[in-house]
Amino acid sequence: GNSVTQMEGPVTLSEEAFLTINCTYTATGYPSLFWYVQYPGEGLQLLLKATKADDKGSNKGFEATYRKETTSFHLEKGSVQVSDSAVYFCALQSGGSYIPTFGRGTSLIVHP
Amino acid sequence: DADVTQTPRNRITKTGKRIMLECSQTKGHDRMYWYRQDPGLGLRLIYYSFDVKDINKGEISDGYSVSRQAQAKFSLSLESAIPNQTALYFCATSESGQNYNEQFFGPGTRLTVL
Numbered sequence: 700g701n702s703v704t705q706m707e708g709p710v711t712l713s714e715e716a717f718l719t720i721n722c723t724y725t726a727t728g729y730p731s732l733f734w735y736v737q738y739p740g741e742g743l744q745l746l747l748k749a750t751k752a753d754d755k756g757s758n759k760g761f762e763a764t765y766r767k768e769t770t771s772f773h774l775e776k777g778s779v780q781v782s783d784s785a786v787y788f789c790a791l792q793s794g795g796s797y798i799p800t801f802g803r804g805t806s807l808i809v810h811p
Numbered sequence: 812d813a814d815v816t817q818t819p820r821n822r823i824t825k826t827g828k829r830i831m832l833e834c835s836q837t838k839g840h841d842r843m844y845w846y847r848q849d850p851g852l853g854l855r856l857i858y859y860s861f862d863v864k865d866i867n868k869g870e871i872s873d874g875y876s877v878s879r880q881a882q883a884k885f886s887l888s889l890e891s892a893i894p895n896q897t898a899l900y901f902c903a904t905s906e907s908g909q910n911y912n913e914q915f916f917g918p919g920t921r922l923t924v925l
Contacts, residue, residue, distance in 0.1 A: 731911040742815075742901055742916030743854075750911040788853065792910040797842075798869075799914060803853035 701726045705789050705802035712779055712809050720774040720805045722763075722789035730793040732756075732765050732772040737786040737804070746774075746787070784809045814838045815917040817902050823923045830889040832920050834902030842905045843885040844914065845869075845877060847898040854901070860885055861907065892924045 706721045724732065731750045735743040747756030752767035761776045772789060789802040815836045824830055834843065845857040846869075856869030858877040866877060874896060878886045889896055899921050903914040 733913060735914075740918075742918045743903075743914070744916065745913040748911065748913060792912075794910050797905075797907075797910050797912070798856065798859065801854045803851065 701730070701791060701793060701800040703789050703791055703800050703802035705787075705805050708786075708804075708806035710805060710807050712807070714781055714809055714811050715778045716809075718774070718776040718779045718783075718807065720787055720789075720807070722772045722774065722802060724770050724772065724789070724791050724800075726770075726791055726793050726800075728793045730791040732763070733790040733792070733799070734761070734763055734772070734774050735788040735790060735801075737788065739785070743788060779807070779809045781809045781811055783807060813918065815902060815904055815915055817900075817917040817920050819920060820918065821921045823925065824892055825925050826893055828892050828924075830892050830922065832887045832900055832902075832922070834885045834887070834917055836883050836902075836904045836915075836917075838904055838915060839882075840904040840915070841882065841907045843879070844903040844905075845875075845885070845887045846901045846903065847871070847896075848901060848919075849898050857887065857900075889922075892922075894924045897922060897924045 702725045733748045734746040736746045737743045747758040749756040749765035755764045786804045788804045790799045792799045844859040846854045860879045902917040906912040
């Protein structure tokens, strides 16, 4: 079956530091990959996605590249801000059922 | 106005009570989902519906039931609430047909069962 593994948090950084949150997956076929973000007190919202190998998703300074050879979709940002403090979820969807599989989420805390 | 709304936003109830959580959407999506979120466990799927006449169990459906009253409305019921159903509950929607269609989430309902 499908599965998503994310690094455990919390990840604590100072403002302007470089961020990496690791995500690896197991899936049949050719899934689409997603990063969702959950700000405090809110629901999840899509941050970025990639639908095929070597695609790079990007939004709000965040990037992630779909690496089929390493089955990974790591999230990166060059300079984090306090406002990036949130929980980040990696997810995949594969053909057939279209039911997403989510990772357990990684909490990011950014200090001024 | 929000595209996916949930009511109530917060609810405290007692063991054994029947509870209904409601979800409405204005996105025109056929697919709707109910999840629960627990610390350290991420999101777990309770039920999902691909259209008005379609209801499917997710990975943790025991103790829950759902009703799809219309394309825009999907309700989750706890017939007899128990304390380990204390969690944050999310409704979500998506377009049908492609595996690259993302989910759109409501703001969540925080349920506490005493």
